[in-house]
Amino acid sequence: MxxxxxxxxxxxxxxxxxxxxxxxxxxxxxxxxxxxxxxxxxxxxxxxxxxxxxxxxxxxxxxxxxxxxxxxxxxxxxxxxxADTSTHGHFKCKICTGVIDFRIRQEELPRPTLEGFRIDEQHYYIKGVCSFCANKIEA
Amino acid sequence: MxxxxxxxxxxxxxxxxxxxxxxxxxxxxxxxxxxxxxxxxxxxxxxxxxxxxxxxxxxxxxxxxxxxxxxxxxxxxxxxxxADTSTHGHFKCKICTGVIDFRIRQEELPRPTLEGFRIDEQHYYIKGVCSFCANKIEA
DNA sequence: GTGTTTTTTGTAATGATTACAAAATTACTA
DNA sequence: TAGTAATTTTGTAATCATTACAAAAAACAC
Structure with missing residues:
Protein backbone atom coordinates (compact mmCIF):
# COMPACT_ATOMS: atom_id res chain seq x y z
CA MET A 1 0.00 0.00 0.00
CA ALA A 83 -2.59 -3.66 11.43
CA ASP A 84 -4.77 -6.53 10.20
CA THR A 85 -8.01 -6.03 12.11
CA SER A 86 -9.95 -8.73 10.32
CA THR A 87 -10.83 -12.00 12.04
CA HIS A 88 -7.78 -14.23 12.28
CA GLY A 89 -5.78 -16.17 14.83
CA HIS A 90 -2.18 -15.97 15.99
CA PHE A 91 0.41 -18.63 16.60
CA LYS A 92 3.42 -17.90 18.78
CA CYS A 93 6.45 -20.17 18.58
CA LYS A 94 8.15 -20.72 21.91
CA ILE A 95 11.51 -21.33 20.26
CA CYS A 96 11.96 -18.55 17.68
CA THR A 97 9.44 -16.26 19.45
CA GLY A 98 7.89 -15.34 16.10
CA VAL A 99 4.15 -14.71 15.73
CA ILE A 100 2.33 -15.80 12.58
CA ASP A 101 -1.26 -15.42 11.45
CA PHE A 102 -3.61 -18.22 10.64
CA ARG A 103 -6.90 -17.81 8.85
CA ILE A 104 -10.13 -18.49 10.67
CA ARG A 105 -13.53 -17.41 9.55
CA GLN A 106 -15.69 -15.44 11.94
CA GLU A 107 -18.30 -18.23 11.88
CA GLU A 108 -15.75 -20.79 13.02
CA LEU A 109 -15.21 -19.13 16.36
CA PRO A 110 -17.53 -20.57 18.98
CA ARG A 111 -20.19 -18.11 20.05
CA PRO A 112 -20.66 -18.69 23.78
CA THR A 113 -24.03 -18.08 25.38
CA LEU A 114 -23.35 -14.80 27.12
CA GLU A 115 -26.85 -13.41 27.52
CA GLY A 116 -26.89 -9.62 27.51
CA PHE A 117 -23.13 -9.29 27.02
CA ARG A 118 -21.70 -6.90 24.45
CA ILE A 119 -18.83 -8.46 22.50
CA ASP A 120 -16.22 -6.04 21.18
CA GLU A 121 -13.17 -8.17 20.44
CA GLN A 122 -12.50 -11.86 19.97
CA HIS A 123 -8.96 -13.18 20.32
CA TYR A 124 -7.75 -16.66 19.56
CA TYR A 125 -4.12 -17.56 19.90
CA ILE A 126 -2.09 -20.73 20.06
CA LYS A 127 1.30 -21.34 21.59
CA GLY A 128 3.66 -24.10 20.56
CA VAL A 129 6.55 -24.79 18.22
CA CYS A 130 6.44 -23.83 14.55
CA SER A 131 7.32 -26.37 11.85
CA PHE A 132 10.68 -24.78 11.11
CA CYS A 133 11.82 -24.98 14.73
CA ALA A 134 10.28 -28.44 15.16
CA ASN A 135 12.43 -29.69 12.27
CA LYS A 136 15.55 -28.23 13.79
CA ILE A 137 14.85 -29.99 17.09
CA GLU A 138 14.44 -33.35 15.37
CA ALA A 139 17.64 -32.98 13.38
CA MET B 1 -11.67 -28.87 47.81
CA ALA B 83 -6.39 -23.00 38.40
CA ASP B 84 -8.88 -24.40 35.91
CA THR B 85 -6.66 -25.87 33.21
CA SER B 86 -9.43 -27.48 31.23
CA THR B 87 -10.55 -26.07 27.88
CA HIS B 88 -12.62 -22.93 28.38
CA GLY B 89 -12.76 -19.31 27.27
CA HIS B 90 -12.52 -16.03 29.14
CA PHE B 91 -14.57 -12.87 28.95
CA LYS B 92 -13.16 -9.61 30.25
CA CYS B 93 -15.51 -6.72 30.97
CA LYS B 94 -14.06 -3.34 30.10
CA ILE B 95 -16.19 -1.61 32.71
CA CYS B 96 -15.90 -3.67 35.89
CA THR B 97 -12.60 -5.29 34.76
CA GLY B 98 -13.84 -8.70 35.93
CA VAL B 99 -12.93 -11.88 34.09
CA ILE B 100 -15.44 -14.71 33.81
CA ASP B 101 -15.24 -18.16 32.28
CA PHE B 102 -17.39 -19.48 29.50
CA ARG B 103 -17.62 -23.10 28.51
CA ILE B 104 -16.36 -24.24 25.15
CA ARG B 105 -15.63 -27.76 24.16
CA GLN B 106 -12.23 -28.60 22.75
CA GLU B 107 -13.86 -29.69 19.49
CA GLU B 108 -15.50 -26.30 19.04
CA LEU B 109 -12.20 -24.47 18.73
CA PRO B 110 -11.15 -24.18 15.10
CA ARG B 111 -8.15 -26.31 14.26
CA PRO B 112 -6.12 -24.29 11.79
CA THR B 113 -4.03 -26.00 9.18
CA LEU B 114 -0.58 -25.56 10.66
CA GLU B 115 1.35 -28.35 9.00
CA GLY B 116 4.15 -29.65 11.20
CA PHE B 117 3.38 -27.28 14.06
CA ARG B 118 3.25 -28.52 17.65
CA ILE B 119 0.31 -27.03 19.56
CA ASP B 120 0.80 -26.68 23.31
CA GLU B 121 -1.83 -24.15 24.41
CA GLN B 122 -4.99 -22.73 22.91
CA HIS B 123 -6.39 -19.47 24.27
CA TYR B 124 -9.68 -17.86 23.38
CA TYR B 125 -10.79 -14.67 25.04
CA ILE B 126 -13.41 -12.04 24.41
CA LYS B 127 -13.48 -8.41 25.47
CA GLY B 128 -16.62 -6.36 25.88
CA VAL B 129 -19.17 -5.35 28.48
CA CYS B 130 -20.83 -7.86 30.78
CA SER B 131 -24.61 -7.95 31.16
CA PHE B 132 -24.54 -6.40 34.62
CA CYS B 133 -22.54 -3.38 33.47
CA ALA B 134 -24.53 -3.14 30.22
CA ASN B 135 -27.71 -2.80 32.27
CA LYS B 136 -26.22 -0.08 34.41
CA ILE B 137 -25.24 1.90 31.31
CA GLU B 138 -28.77 1.68 29.91
CA ALA B 139 -30.37 2.78 33.16
C1' DG C 1 18.80 -33.47 67.15
C1' DT C 2 22.36 -32.08 63.49
C1' DG C 3 23.52 -31.05 58.95
C1' DT C 4 21.97 -30.48 54.17
C1' DT C 5 18.79 -29.07 50.78
C1' DT C 6 14.95 -26.42 49.48
C1' DT C 7 11.98 -22.48 50.04
C1' DT C 8 10.88 -17.94 51.38
C1' DT C 9 11.95 -13.32 52.17
C1' DG C 10 13.15 -8.49 51.27
C1' DT C 11 15.63 -5.34 48.95
C1' DA C 12 17.55 -3.84 44.80
C1' DA C 13 17.62 -4.08 39.83
C1' DT C 14 15.34 -4.32 35.49
C1' DG C 15 12.22 -3.25 31.80
C1' DA C 16 8.01 -1.66 29.80
C1' DT C 17 4.88 2.02 29.84
C1' DT C 18 2.98 6.54 31.11
C1' DA C 19 3.02 11.52 32.85
C1' DC C 20 4.18 15.88 31.83
C1' DA C 21 5.98 20.15 30.28
C1' DA C 22 8.78 22.19 26.67
C1' DA C 23 9.80 22.28 21.79
C1' DA C 24 8.32 21.50 17.24
C1' DT C 25 5.00 20.96 13.84
C1' DT C 26 0.64 21.68 11.67
C1' DA C 27 -3.48 24.18 10.68
C1' DC C 28 -5.99 28.46 10.45
C1' DT C 29 -6.79 33.21 9.36
C1' DA C 30 -6.01 37.68 7.94
C1' DT D 1 2.74 34.91 3.45
C1' DA D 2 3.24 35.95 8.19
C1' DG D 3 1.30 35.40 12.67
C1' DT D 4 -1.23 32.88 15.92
C1' DA D 5 -3.60 28.98 17.94
C1' DA D 6 -4.07 24.13 18.34
C1' DT D 7 -2.06 19.76 18.02
C1' DT D 8 1.76 16.59 18.09
C1' DT D 9 6.27 15.09 19.31
C1' DT D 10 10.01 14.83 22.30
C1' DG D 11 12.82 13.57 26.30
C1' DT D 12 13.23 13.02 30.88
C1' DA D 13 11.37 11.46 35.06
C1' DA D 14 7.99 8.71 37.38
C1' DT D 15 5.42 4.52 37.89
C1' DC D 16 4.38 -0.22 38.04
C1' DA D 17 5.00 -5.17 37.43
C1' DT D 18 8.34 -8.55 37.58
C1' DT D 19 12.87 -10.74 38.40
C1' DA D 20 17.62 -11.33 40.56
C1' DC D 21 19.99 -12.45 44.36
C1' DA D 22 21.79 -13.37 48.83
C1' DA D 23 20.45 -14.06 53.59
C1' DA D 24 17.14 -16.17 56.71
C1' DA D 25 13.87 -19.69 57.55
C1' DA D 26 11.75 -24.00 56.89
C1' DA D 27 11.63 -28.79 55.47
C1' DC D 28 13.91 -33.03 55.03
C1' DA D 29 17.23 -36.98 55.87
C1' DC D 30 19.85 -39.63 58.78
Missing amino acids: EQQQISAYLLKNGIRPLQKRVKIMSYLVSKRNHPTVDMIYGDLIHEINGLSKTTIYNVLNLFVQSGVALALNIEGNEVRYD | EQQQISAYLLKNGIRPLQKRVKIMSYLVSKRNHPTVDMIYGDLIHEINGLSKTTIYNVLNLFVQSGVALALNIEGNEVRYD
Whole structure:
Protein backbone atom coordinates (compact mmCIF):
# COMPACT_ATOMS: atom_id res chain seq x y z
CA MET A 1 0.00 0.00 0.00
CA GLU A 2 1.29 3.43 -0.87
CA GLN A 3 1.51 6.38 1.43
CA GLN A 4 -1.47 8.00 -0.29
CA GLN A 5 -3.67 5.01 0.41
CA ILE A 6 -2.47 4.83 4.01
CA SER A 7 -3.23 8.50 4.51
CA ALA A 8 -6.73 8.07 3.13
CA TYR A 9 -7.26 5.01 5.33
CA LEU A 10 -6.19 6.86 8.48
CA LEU A 11 -8.31 9.87 7.57
CA LYS A 12 -11.34 7.67 7.03
CA ASN A 13 -10.88 6.40 10.57
CA GLY A 14 -10.64 9.81 12.13
CA ILE A 15 -6.85 9.98 12.36
CA ARG A 16 -5.01 12.95 10.93
CA PRO A 17 -2.43 11.46 8.58
CA LEU A 18 0.70 13.10 9.95
CA GLN A 19 4.07 12.02 8.62
CA LYS A 20 5.16 9.78 11.46
CA ARG A 21 1.75 8.21 11.81
CA VAL A 22 1.74 7.32 8.14
CA LYS A 23 5.23 5.86 8.35
CA ILE A 24 4.39 3.77 11.39
CA MET A 25 1.20 2.46 9.81
CA SER A 26 3.09 1.85 6.59
CA TYR A 27 5.63 -0.20 8.54
CA LEU A 28 2.93 -2.27 10.21
CA VAL A 29 1.12 -2.92 6.95
CA SER A 30 4.17 -3.85 4.89
CA LYS A 31 6.06 -5.89 7.49
CA ARG A 32 3.12 -7.82 8.95
CA ASN A 33 5.49 -9.16 11.59
CA HIS A 34 3.45 -8.30 14.71
CA PRO A 35 6.22 -6.14 16.10
CA THR A 36 6.73 -4.90 19.62
CA VAL A 37 7.36 -1.21 20.25
CA ASP A 38 11.06 -1.94 20.47
CA MET A 39 11.11 -3.70 17.11
CA ILE A 40 9.35 -0.76 15.46
CA TYR A 41 11.70 1.69 17.13
CA GLY A 42 14.80 -0.27 16.16
CA ASP A 43 13.75 -0.39 12.51
CA LEU A 44 12.32 3.10 12.05
CA ILE A 45 14.96 5.04 13.95
CA HIS A 46 17.20 4.79 10.89
CA GLU A 47 14.46 5.92 8.57
CA ILE A 48 12.76 8.71 10.49
CA ASN A 49 14.93 11.51 11.75
CA GLY A 50 14.59 12.18 15.46
CA LEU A 51 12.00 9.57 16.28
CA SER A 52 11.11 9.09 19.92
CA LYS A 53 9.93 5.87 21.46
CA THR A 54 7.24 7.83 23.26
CA THR A 55 5.83 8.81 19.89
CA ILE A 56 5.52 5.16 18.92
CA TYR A 57 3.60 4.46 22.12
CA ASN A 58 1.37 7.48 21.48
CA VAL A 59 0.67 6.60 17.88
CA LEU A 60 0.04 2.91 18.54
CA ASN A 61 -2.36 3.71 21.36
CA LEU A 62 -4.19 6.04 19.02
CA PHE A 63 -4.31 3.34 16.34
CA VAL A 64 -5.76 0.81 18.77
CA GLN A 65 -8.35 3.24 20.11
CA SER A 66 -9.36 4.20 16.59
CA GLY A 67 -9.66 0.57 15.55
CA VAL A 68 -7.00 0.50 12.84
CA ALA A 69 -4.67 -1.77 14.81
CA LEU A 70 -4.94 -4.58 17.33
CA ALA A 71 -2.86 -4.94 20.47
CA LEU A 72 -1.94 -8.60 20.89
CA ASN A 73 -1.41 -9.89 24.42
CA ILE A 74 0.04 -13.33 23.99
CA GLU A 75 2.91 -13.16 26.43
CA GLY A 76 2.67 -11.26 29.68
CA ASN A 77 5.83 -9.28 29.12
CA GLU A 78 5.25 -7.94 25.63
CA VAL A 79 2.52 -6.29 23.58
CA ARG A 80 2.58 -6.80 19.84
CA TYR A 81 0.72 -4.79 17.24
CA ASP A 82 -1.15 -5.89 14.15
CA ALA A 83 -2.59 -3.66 11.43
CA ASP A 84 -4.77 -6.53 10.20
CA THR A 85 -8.01 -6.03 12.11
CA SER A 86 -9.95 -8.73 10.32
CA THR A 87 -10.83 -12.00 12.04
CA HIS A 88 -7.78 -14.23 12.28
CA GLY A 89 -5.78 -16.17 14.83
CA HIS A 90 -2.18 -15.97 15.99
CA PHE A 91 0.41 -18.63 16.60
CA LYS A 92 3.42 -17.90 18.78
CA CYS A 93 6.45 -20.17 18.58
CA LYS A 94 8.15 -20.72 21.91
CA ILE A 95 11.51 -21.33 20.26
CA CYS A 96 11.96 -18.55 17.68
CA THR A 97 9.44 -16.26 19.45
CA GLY A 98 7.89 -15.34 16.10
CA VAL A 99 4.15 -14.71 15.73
CA ILE A 100 2.33 -15.80 12.58
CA ASP A 101 -1.26 -15.42 11.45
CA PHE A 102 -3.61 -18.22 10.64
CA ARG A 103 -6.90 -17.81 8.85
CA ILE A 104 -10.13 -18.49 10.67
CA ARG A 105 -13.53 -17.41 9.55
CA GLN A 106 -15.69 -15.44 11.94
CA GLU A 107 -18.30 -18.23 11.88
CA GLU A 108 -15.75 -20.79 13.02
CA LEU A 109 -15.21 -19.13 16.36
CA PRO A 110 -17.53 -20.57 18.98
CA ARG A 111 -20.19 -18.11 20.05
CA PRO A 112 -20.66 -18.69 23.78
CA THR A 113 -24.03 -18.08 25.38
CA LEU A 114 -23.35 -14.80 27.12
CA GLU A 115 -26.85 -13.41 27.52
CA GLY A 116 -26.89 -9.62 27.51
CA PHE A 117 -23.13 -9.29 27.02
CA ARG A 118 -21.70 -6.90 24.45
CA ILE A 119 -18.83 -8.46 22.50
CA ASP A 120 -16.22 -6.04 21.18
CA GLU A 121 -13.17 -8.17 20.44
CA GLN A 122 -12.50 -11.86 19.97
CA HIS A 123 -8.96 -13.18 20.32
CA TYR A 124 -7.75 -16.66 19.56
CA TYR A 125 -4.12 -17.56 19.90
CA ILE A 126 -2.09 -20.73 20.06
CA LYS A 127 1.30 -21.34 21.59
CA GLY A 128 3.66 -24.10 20.56
CA VAL A 129 6.55 -24.79 18.22
CA CYS A 130 6.44 -23.83 14.55
CA SER A 131 7.32 -26.37 11.85
CA PHE A 132 10.68 -24.78 11.11
CA CYS A 133 11.82 -24.98 14.73
CA ALA A 134 10.28 -28.44 15.16
CA ASN A 135 12.43 -29.69 12.27
CA LYS A 136 15.55 -28.23 13.79
CA ILE A 137 14.85 -29.99 17.09
CA GLU A 138 14.44 -33.35 15.37
CA ALA A 139 17.64 -32.98 13.38
CA MET B 1 -11.67 -28.87 47.81
CA GLU B 2 -9.96 -29.54 51.10
CA GLN B 3 -6.32 -29.00 51.89
CA GLN B 4 -5.71 -32.75 51.80
CA GLN B 5 -7.01 -33.02 48.27
CA ILE B 6 -5.03 -29.98 47.17
CA SER B 7 -1.86 -31.46 48.65
CA ALA B 8 -2.44 -34.71 46.81
CA TYR B 9 -3.13 -32.85 43.59
CA LEU B 10 0.08 -30.83 43.84
CA LEU B 11 2.09 -33.91 44.72
CA LYS B 12 0.68 -35.79 41.75
CA ASN B 13 1.97 -32.96 39.55
CA GLY B 14 5.46 -33.01 40.98
CA ILE B 15 5.03 -30.09 43.38
CA ARG B 16 5.93 -30.50 47.04
CA PRO B 17 2.80 -29.46 48.93
CA LEU B 18 4.32 -26.87 51.25
CA GLN B 19 2.02 -24.76 53.40
CA LYS B 20 2.05 -21.56 51.38
CA ARG B 21 1.76 -23.39 48.09
CA VAL B 22 -1.28 -25.25 49.34
CA LYS B 23 -2.87 -22.03 50.58
CA ILE B 24 -2.26 -20.22 47.32
CA MET B 25 -3.65 -23.10 45.27
CA SER B 26 -6.55 -23.35 47.69
CA TYR B 27 -7.26 -19.66 47.14
CA LEU B 28 -7.19 -20.04 43.36
CA VAL B 29 -9.45 -23.06 43.42
CA SER B 30 -12.05 -21.68 45.82
CA LYS B 31 -12.22 -18.09 44.55
CA ARG B 32 -12.11 -18.82 40.81
CA ASN B 33 -11.82 -15.08 40.23
CA HIS B 34 -8.77 -15.09 37.91
CA PRO B 35 -6.80 -12.92 40.28
CA THR B 36 -3.68 -10.90 39.63
CA VAL B 37 -0.69 -11.27 41.93
CA ASP B 38 -1.77 -8.12 43.74
CA MET B 39 -5.25 -9.47 44.36
CA ILE B 40 -3.85 -12.69 45.81
CA TYR B 41 -1.40 -10.79 47.94
CA GLY B 42 -4.05 -8.37 49.21
CA ASP B 43 -6.31 -11.24 50.27
CA LEU B 44 -3.79 -13.70 51.67
CA ILE B 45 -1.61 -11.23 53.58
CA HIS B 46 -4.22 -11.26 56.36
CA GLU B 47 -4.38 -15.03 56.40
CA ILE B 48 -0.76 -16.08 56.04
CA ASN B 49 1.71 -14.65 58.48
CA GLY B 50 4.70 -12.99 56.86
CA LEU B 51 3.80 -13.60 53.24
CA SER B 52 5.99 -12.00 50.61
CA LYS B 53 4.84 -10.93 47.18
CA THR B 54 7.95 -12.55 45.74
CA THR B 55 6.73 -15.88 47.08
CA ILE B 56 3.48 -15.47 45.18
CA TYR B 57 5.40 -14.84 41.98
CA ASN B 58 7.61 -17.85 42.67
CA VAL B 59 4.75 -20.18 43.47
CA LEU B 60 2.60 -19.07 40.54
CA ASN B 61 5.48 -19.48 38.11
CA LEU B 62 5.99 -22.96 39.49
CA PHE B 63 2.28 -23.73 39.10
CA VAL B 64 2.28 -22.58 35.48
CA GLN B 65 5.42 -24.54 34.63
CA SER B 66 4.01 -27.64 36.28
CA GLY B 67 0.73 -27.27 34.43
CA VAL B 68 -1.58 -26.84 37.41
CA ALA B 69 -2.41 -23.21 36.57
CA LEU B 70 -2.77 -21.04 33.49
CA ALA B 71 -1.36 -17.55 33.07
CA LEU B 72 -3.95 -15.42 31.27
CA ASN B 73 -2.70 -12.56 29.13
CA ILE B 74 -5.77 -10.59 28.23
CA GLU B 75 -4.60 -7.10 29.00
CA GLY B 76 -1.03 -6.02 28.39
CA ASN B 77 -0.51 -4.63 31.86
CA GLU B 78 -1.69 -7.54 33.97
CA VAL B 79 -1.32 -11.29 34.19
CA ARG B 80 -4.15 -13.26 35.75
CA TYR B 81 -4.02 -16.81 37.02
CA ASP B 82 -6.50 -19.63 36.68
CA ALA B 83 -6.39 -23.00 38.40
CA ASP B 84 -8.88 -24.40 35.91
CA THR B 85 -6.66 -25.87 33.21
CA SER B 86 -9.43 -27.48 31.23
CA THR B 87 -10.55 -26.07 27.88
CA HIS B 88 -12.62 -22.93 28.38
CA GLY B 89 -12.76 -19.31 27.27
CA HIS B 90 -12.52 -16.03 29.14
CA PHE B 91 -14.57 -12.87 28.95
CA LYS B 92 -13.16 -9.61 30.25
CA CYS B 93 -15.51 -6.72 30.97
CA LYS B 94 -14.06 -3.34 30.10
CA ILE B 95 -16.19 -1.61 32.71
CA CYS B 96 -15.90 -3.67 35.89
CA THR B 97 -12.60 -5.29 34.76
CA GLY B 98 -13.84 -8.70 35.93
CA VAL B 99 -12.93 -11.88 34.09
CA ILE B 100 -15.44 -14.71 33.81
CA ASP B 101 -15.24 -18.16 32.28
CA PHE B 102 -17.39 -19.48 29.50
CA ARG B 103 -17.62 -23.10 28.51
CA ILE B 104 -16.36 -24.24 25.15
CA ARG B 105 -15.63 -27.76 24.16
CA GLN B 106 -12.23 -28.60 22.75
CA GLU B 107 -13.86 -29.69 19.49
CA GLU B 108 -15.50 -26.30 19.04
CA LEU B 109 -12.20 -24.47 18.73
CA PRO B 110 -11.15 -24.18 15.10
CA ARG B 111 -8.15 -26.31 14.26
CA PRO B 112 -6.12 -24.29 11.79
CA THR B 113 -4.03 -26.00 9.18
CA LEU B 114 -0.58 -25.56 10.66
CA GLU B 115 1.35 -28.35 9.00
CA GLY B 116 4.15 -29.65 11.20
CA PHE B 117 3.38 -27.28 14.06
CA ARG B 118 3.25 -28.52 17.65
CA ILE B 119 0.31 -27.03 19.56
CA ASP B 120 0.80 -26.68 23.31
CA GLU B 121 -1.83 -24.15 24.41
CA GLN B 122 -4.99 -22.73 22.91
CA HIS B 123 -6.39 -19.47 24.27
CA TYR B 124 -9.68 -17.86 23.38
CA TYR B 125 -10.79 -14.67 25.04
CA ILE B 126 -13.41 -12.04 24.41
CA LYS B 127 -13.48 -8.41 25.47
CA GLY B 128 -16.62 -6.36 25.88
CA VAL B 129 -19.17 -5.35 28.48
CA CYS B 130 -20.83 -7.86 30.78
CA SER B 131 -24.61 -7.95 31.16
CA PHE B 132 -24.54 -6.40 34.62
CA CYS B 133 -22.54 -3.38 33.47
CA ALA B 134 -24.53 -3.14 30.22
CA ASN B 135 -27.71 -2.80 32.27
CA LYS B 136 -26.22 -0.08 34.41
CA ILE B 137 -25.24 1.90 31.31
CA GLU B 138 -28.77 1.68 29.91
CA ALA B 139 -30.37 2.78 33.16
C1' DG C 1 18.80 -33.47 67.15
C1' DT C 2 22.36 -32.08 63.49
C1' DG C 3 23.52 -31.05 58.95
C1' DT C 4 21.97 -30.48 54.17
C1' DT C 5 18.79 -29.07 50.78
C1' DT C 6 14.95 -26.42 49.48
C1' DT C 7 11.98 -22.48 50.04
C1' DT C 8 10.88 -17.94 51.38
C1' DT C 9 11.95 -13.32 52.17
C1' DG C 10 13.15 -8.49 51.27
C1' DT C 11 15.63 -5.34 48.95
C1' DA C 12 17.55 -3.84 44.80
C1' DA C 13 17.62 -4.08 39.83
C1' DT C 14 15.34 -4.32 35.49
C1' DG C 15 12.22 -3.25 31.80
C1' DA C 16 8.01 -1.66 29.80
C1' DT C 17 4.88 2.02 29.84
C1' DT C 18 2.98 6.54 31.11
C1' DA C 19 3.02 11.52 32.85
C1' DC C 20 4.18 15.88 31.83
C1' DA C 21 5.98 20.15 30.28
C1' DA C 22 8.78 22.19 26.67
C1' DA C 23 9.80 22.28 21.79
C1' DA C 24 8.32 21.50 17.24
C1' DT C 25 5.00 20.96 13.84
C1' DT C 26 0.64 21.68 11.67
C1' DA C 27 -3.48 24.18 10.68
C1' DC C 28 -5.99 28.46 10.45
C1' DT C 29 -6.79 33.21 9.36
C1' DA C 30 -6.01 37.68 7.94
C1' DT D 1 2.74 34.91 3.45
C1' DA D 2 3.24 35.95 8.19
C1' DG D 3 1.30 35.40 12.67
C1' DT D 4 -1.23 32.88 15.92
C1' DA D 5 -3.60 28.98 17.94
C1' DA D 6 -4.07 24.13 18.34
C1' DT D 7 -2.06 19.76 18.02
C1' DT D 8 1.76 16.59 18.09
C1' DT D 9 6.27 15.09 19.31
C1' DT D 10 10.01 14.83 22.30
C1' DG D 11 12.82 13.57 26.30
C1' DT D 12 13.23 13.02 30.88
C1' DA D 13 11.37 11.46 35.06
C1' DA D 14 7.99 8.71 37.38
C1' DT D 15 5.42 4.52 37.89
C1' DC D 16 4.38 -0.22 38.04
C1' DA D 17 5.00 -5.17 37.43
C1' DT D 18 8.34 -8.55 37.58
C1' DT D 19 12.87 -10.74 38.40
C1' DA D 20 17.62 -11.33 40.56
C1' DC D 21 19.99 -12.45 44.36
C1' DA D 22 21.79 -13.37 48.83
C1' DA D 23 20.45 -14.06 53.59
C1' DA D 24 17.14 -16.17 56.71
C1' DA D 25 13.87 -19.69 57.55
C1' DA D 26 11.75 -24.00 56.89
C1' DA D 27 11.63 -28.79 55.47
C1' DC D 28 13.91 -33.03 55.03
C1' DA D 29 17.23 -36.98 55.87
C1' DC D 30 19.85 -39.63 58.78
